[in-house]
Amino acid sequence: MAGLSRRARQEVADEALLRSLYGEHGGAMLAYAYRLTGDRAAAEDVVQEALVRAWQHPDSLVNGRGSVRGWLLTVVRNLVTDKVRARASRPQEVAEPPVDVAVSRDHAEGVVNSMVVGAALRKLSAEHRDVLEQIYLLGATASEASKTLGIPLGTVKSRSYHALRALRAFLPGVEAGLERSVS
């Protein structure tokens, strides 16, 4: 049996690229998209589109400045901005369901996923959110976050701590799970 044709090989490689991008960064992308949109379906659409952009522009993915995840999250943000703009120009569009519908359902099931974390991130103050996004979404070290955000290292550390505590207050499902695991 002959080997794969060149095109088939290319397609297998393309799909493997998408799978690994999603496996590695999907959670962060979904959380970020949900944080920005507050809408589950919109967040999924944006992540899907961002993955397709990555496939269309593999060069920028590899050669772009910053990390792959940084590139992907930037694409997510730009897509959300475009969507918001498009919606603003079409005001007749049906209103989206409130944020808490999806979130409370997940909590009822005791499931914490990246969208739920994204929803909780929405509720944080910008100061807290910025630090957590740098460290937990972008994977920056405390000193990298300090440089990016222009705040002292000690402030990054204590903000990160307080931000996590605040985040935890917005994730009662996780809280309950922790109490069970500790007691």
Added chain:
Amino acid sequence: MNNPDVERYLAGTLDEERSRLLEQHLRTCARCSAEVAEFAEFQRIVDTVLNEPPPDGDLVLQRALRQIRAEAAAKRRRRAAVLGSAAAVVLAAALTTGVMVGRSGDSLGPVRASATDPGTGAALAVSFADTSGWSHLSAAVSGVPMGAQCELVLVGRDGRETVAAGWRVTADKSTVDVSTLMDPADIASVRLENPAGSRLVTVNL
């Protein structure tokens, strides 16, 4: 209620000396050590949720994969359409420079594609009639010596190959009709070869 040193310790801003003291304290204080353990666990959960593959199915991934497959196919169709309209012009040059590909239609209707291999002189014209769930394929062969044995191989986009037909070319048997369960959109190319497996001509779709 909270020990301020525990907060600093968890934030990583407590100096070494006090950290050592606190660690000693944690060994005997159930309340403080529970607080440290809980926080570390929460930190781990957030990190895991954001950095591991989304656990609730990969619907988004499947949708993205479908979209790139569709876009790749559309790109190929556009390219093929350009080649098809230029085919008449290319014809003369193709005889000496390479395989000529002509095509009309797209995967939604009957598909016709043809190629001539200047090396072997074999030519193959393929047409598909798309029926629901399977396709009917006609292959017309020329430039092959009478009496030669041929095999028609379908190459899927996933790289899989299926021998769709095998026959001996005669004056009245230069065209074969086969039915296949493959969707025309999933067929990357059709190859004519001899039973020894050497290629006579390939039509890329």
